[in-house]
Amino acid sequence: METNRRLIFHIDVNSAYLSWEAVYRLQHGAPIDLRDIPSAVGGDATTRHGIILAKSIPAKAYKVLTGETLYSARLKCPELLVVPPRYQLYIQCSRALVSLLKEYSPAIQRFSIDEVFLDYTLMEPIYGDPIEAAHSIKERVKKELGFTVNIGVSSNKLLAKMASDFKKPDRVHTLFKNEIQEKMWPLPVEDLFMVGRATTSKLHKKGIFTIGDLAKVDPQSLYGWFKSHGHLIWELANGIEDSPIREGSPIKGLGNSATLPFDVEDRKTGHRALLSLTETVAMRLRDMGKSAGLLSISMKDRDFISRSRQRKLDVPTHSTKILYRTACCLFDELWKGKPLRHLGIRASRLQDDSQYQLSIFETGLEEQRALDKAIDEIRSRYGSDSIIRSCFLYSGLNPMMGGVLREEEYPMMSSIL
DNA sequence: TCTGGGGTCCTAGGACCC
DNA sequence: TCTGGGGTCCTAGGACCC
Secondary structure, eight states: OGGGOOOEEEEEETTHHHHHHHHHHHHTTOSSOGGGSSEEEEOOGGGTOOBEEEEOHHHHHTTOOTTSBHHHHHHHOTTOEEEOOOHHHHHHHHHHHHHHHTTTOSOEEEEETTEEEEEOGGGHHHHOOHHHHHHHHHHHIIIIISOOEEEEEESSHHHHHHHHTSSOSSOEEEOOGGGHHHHTTTSBGGGSTTOOHHHHHHHHHTTOOBHHHHHHSOHHHHHHHHTHHHHHHHHHHTTOOOOOOOOOOOOOEEEEEEEEEEEEOSHHHHHHHHHHHHHHHHHHHHHHTEEEEEEEEEEEETTOOEEEEEEEEEEEEOOHHHHHHHHHHHHHHHOOSOOEEEEEEEEEEEEEOSSOOOOTTOOSHHHHHHHHHHHHHHHHHHOTTSSOOGGGTTSSSOSSOSOOOOSOOOOOOOTTO
16 A cells, blocks of 8 residues: 555645735835735726635735625725736746646646645655645745645545645645544544535534534435535545546636626627627637537526527637627527626537538638638737727727636646635 | 636436437 | 436536636
8 A cells, every 4th residue: 555655746826826926016116015904905996896706814814705895895804905917927837837847747737826736746756855845845836936726635535635635824734644634534524625605505404513523424325315515525635546547638618707897788788798809719720730529508697697509510610700799699599688797608529620611601711711810910910909990999898708717727626626 | 896717527318329 | 108227418597716
């Protein structure tokens, strides 16, 4: 057993967006460190994006929560300093972290913009004791990149991740199998990875409040209550998890969605917002050399009721025009006239675009491809607002809504870590 | 000016085919 | 004529993650 024990690190940037923002500002002459005062990175409330994305530790002391509205956060902490997000900066910081970590092991899995798994198993003979190595990584990140991380060390990804969540910031923690009972079981059940709001409330109703409670429940009953998810969380509560470090798996779908600056009350404006989202999604598809075989749209009305509708595409495509036309059909079938707050579009069943299929029903496909390509080139050279559709002028809508994480599109993790 | 945006996976019901 | 059953595909919705 001991001979094939793995050694896994989970590296987690402390208050990532806020730390990165703080470092950048210090480097550019800011007199104060955002990490030392109650501060947060947050969206713009005037365009209805007003939530907390990341907070400093002093803000946390005021019980400011990630995901809550700026309004609510300011009630708790009137002096809270809120700064807008700069995603391109965060992507650069994330990249710098990964390239430093690659010096310690070639087996690295990027889990999100601010979390990385590192397999140290084969590196132990070279770099020595894992705890010392983790400390040295942590110190180098602090010294060379200016921000702090927590590192969890264990024999699998789940336990390493749980360990990195212990006391913060700037710490190394271990959580080996023989420490589960002492370090993990007393924690509230909602602290377990994959136990979210819905599961927590059901577990509470069954008298299960700690991870230890969950670990000791008969797995058969959990299966009865939660199906496969029940089996999964029972295993996680017992520290059972053996997924490998996966370096880059192919992306399965991509989408963009946005809360609109105003409620959409007419079909035409709805279509226009969809066009804006489609421009972004289609450009990302083309950028990756993929076509979509399935298109979905989603909407959220002013009462926050969500609905969605999807359609398989007879011929997979990345054409802005065809995707937009399909999105409009779906919109018309789905929308019942209630004012809309949010719209989204998502392309999935991706396939390589290398030999694309011609449809007998679609004429002018070659011309469309050429046009899309020309527009992409202009936008990548002169910026995404260098060429826009006239219908967005004075519309109050951004001509290309949604974030564009070009090149660095790392796949997110799932229930299998 | 209360409630973001990007993902993955699972389930359930109906259609359809043999 | 009183209700097969297995398989696959499609769609809608919900759970979870950061």
